[in-house]
Amino acid sequence: MRICFIGDSYVTGTGDETCQGWVGRLSAMERQAGHDITPYNLGVRGQTSRDIALRWHAETRPRLEGRHDGGVVLSFGVNDCTSTAHGQSRVPHDEAIATTQRIVQQARQSWPVLMIGPPPVGRPCPDGRTQALSHAMAGICAQLSVPFLPVWEPLLAHPTWCTEIARGDGAHPAGGGYAALARIIHDWPAWRKWMGPLP
Amino acid sequence: MRICFIGDSYVTGTGDETCQGWVGRLSAMERQAGHDITPYNLGVRGQTSRDIALRWHAETRPRLEGRHDGGVVLSFGVNDCTSTAHGQSRVPHDEAIATTQRIVQQARQSWPVLMIGPPPVGRPCPDGRTQALSHAMAGICAQLSVPFLPVWEPLLAHPTWCTEIARGDGAHPAGGGYAALARIIHDWPAWRKWMGPLP
Numbered sequence: 001m002r003i004c005f006i007g008d009s010y011v012t013g014t015g016d017e018t019c020q021g022w023v024g025r026l027s028a029m030e031r032q033a034g035h036d037i038t039p040y041n042l043g044v045r046g047q048t049s050r051d052i053a054l055r056w057h058a059e060t061r062p063r064l065e066g067r068h069d070g071g072v073v074l075s076f077g078v079n080d081c082t083s084t085a086h087g088q089s090r091v092p093h094d095e096a097i098a099t100t101q102r103i104v105q106q107a108r109q110s111w112p113v114l115m116i117g118p119p120p121v122g123r124p125c126p127d128g129r130t131q132a133l134s135h136a137m138a139g140i141c142a143q144l145s146v147p148f149l150p151v152w153e154p155l156l157a158h159p160t161w162c163t164e165i166a167r168g169d170g171a172h173p174a175g176g177g178y179a180a181l182a183r184i185i186h187d188w189p190a191w192r193k194w195m196g197p198l199p
Numbered sequence: 200m201r202i203c204f205i206g207d208s209y210v211t212g213t214g215d216e217t218c219q220g221w222v223g224r225l226s227a228m229e230r231q232a233g234h235d236i237t238p239y240n241l242g243v244r245g246q247t248s249r250d251i252a253l254r255w256h257a258e259t260r261p262r263l264e265g266r267h268d269g270g271v272v273l274s275f276g277v278n279d280c281t282s283t284a285h286g287q288s289r290v291p292h293d294e295a296i297a298t299t300q301r302i303v304q305q306a307r308q309s310w311p312v313l314m315i316g317p318p319p320v321g322r323p324c325p326d327g328r329t330q331a332l333s334h335a336m337a338g339i340c341a342q343l344s345v346p347f348l349p350v351w352e353p354l355l356a357h358p359t360w361c362t363e364i365a366r367g368d369g370a371h372p373a374g375g376g377y378a379a380l381a382r383i384i385h386d387w388p389a390w391r392k393w394m395g396p397l398p
Contacts, residue, residue, distance in 0.1 A: 002244075012237065012239070014237065017227070017230055017231055018219075018223075018227045018230075019219075019223050019226040019227045019230055019236075019238060020217075020218075020219065020223060020227075024217075024218050024219060024223060027218040028216070028217045028218045028219075031216055031217075031218055032216055037218075038211065038213065038244060039218060040211070040240075040243070041239075041240055044239070044261055044262055045201075045237060047261075051261065054261070055257075055258075055261050058254075058257055058258075059254075059257075059258060062243055062246075062250065062253070062254050063243055
C-alpha cells in the first residue's frame with residue numbers, strides 16, 4: 001500500500017533522535033515483516049486542522065491518484081488546543097470539530113481512511129482540551145464509519161511518553177515515545193486489516 | 200534548519216528495509232551530532248521533472264514560508280530518462296533541462312537551494328541518458344550559483360549501490376546503498392555549510 005500520513009509535528013517525528021517518528025518506525029516494522037508499504041510522511045510542524053484542510057488533498061492527489069493501493073491516515077489536533085497569547089484555543093473547539101469532519105468526509109470519498117487521535121503532553125493545558133477534542137473526533141469517525149484510534153489514554157499511562165516530553169522540549173517525546181506509539185498503532189486491528197495479520 | 204527534500208523514489212527511500220532512505224539516514228546523523236534539522240521528505244515514486252514542477256512550490260510553501268531557517272534540496276532525473284513503450288525517454292532531454300532550470304531558478308528566489316544529481320542503476324538504459332542529464336544539471340546549477348553534487352560516478356564505483364539494485368527490484372537499492380549515498384552527501388562541503396562543521 002502507498003499511504004499518506006497527514007498531520008502535525010507528531011507525524012513528522014519532531015524530537016526523535018533517529019528522525020523516524022512513529023510513521024517511520026511503524027513502516028519499518030511492516031516492511032521488515034514482509035508487508036509492502038510506501039509511507040508518505042506529510043506531517044508539518046505547528047499545523048492545526050485549519051492548516052491541514054488547506055493542503056491535504058493537493059498533497060495526497062499526486063501520490064495516490066489513479067492507484068488501487070492508496071490509503072490515508074490522519075492525525076492532528078494538539079495544535080488546535082494550544083493557547084494563543086489571550087489564553088484561548090488556537091482553533092475553537094467547534095471549528096476544529098467541523099473542520100475534522102469535512103476532511104474525513106472528503107478523504108473517505110476517494111481512499112480508505114484511518115484516524116489516530118491527538119496525544120497528551122502531560123500538562124493540564126492543552127491536555128484538557130485535547131482529550132475533549134479526541135472524544136469528539138471519535139464521534140465524528142464513528143458517524144462516518146472511519147476507524148478511529150484514541151491514543152490519549154494509553155500514552156498518558158505509558159512510562160515513556162510524557163516522561164520524554166518533560167525531558168525534551170515540553171511538547172515532543174524522543175525515540176522511545178515514538179516507538180511506544182508505533183507499537184500501539186501496529187497492534188490496532190484496523191491497521192492490521194490494511195497490512196495483513198501479525199506473523 | 201527545516202529542509203524540504205523534493206524528488207522521486209530515491210528521495211522517498213524505496214527499497215530501504217528501514218524506510219529511512221538517504222534523507223532519513225542523513226538527517227539522523229545530523230541530529231545525533233547535535234545539529235537541529237527538521238526534514239520534510241517530499242519524494243514521490245515515479246515522478247519526473249515535469250511532475251515535480253507542478254507540485255514543489257505548493258508543498259514547500261506551507262512548510263517554509265515566513266521562516267528564516269528554510270532550505271530546499273532537489274533530486275530527480277532518473278524517471279525522466281527511463282523508456283516509454285516506444286523506447287524514448289519519458290521526458291525528452293531538452294525538456295528535462297528546461298524544467299530543471301525553471302525549478303532551480305524559482306526555488307532559489309525564496310530559499311537556499313542544493314541539488315543532488317540523479318544516480319545510476321547499473322544498466323546502459325537509462326544510465327547513458329541519466330549521466331548526460333546529470334552533466335547538464337551540473338551546468339544549469341553552475342550558471343545559477345546553486346551547489347550541485349554529482350553522485351553518478353561515486354555510486355557507480357561503490358561496492359554496494361548497483362549490487363543491491365540488481366538484487367532488488369532493478370531500480371532501487373536496499374539500506375546499504377542509501378547509507379552510502381547519505382554518507383556522500385554528509386561529507387559534501389555545501390551540505391556541511393548548512394549543518395555546521397564535522398565534529
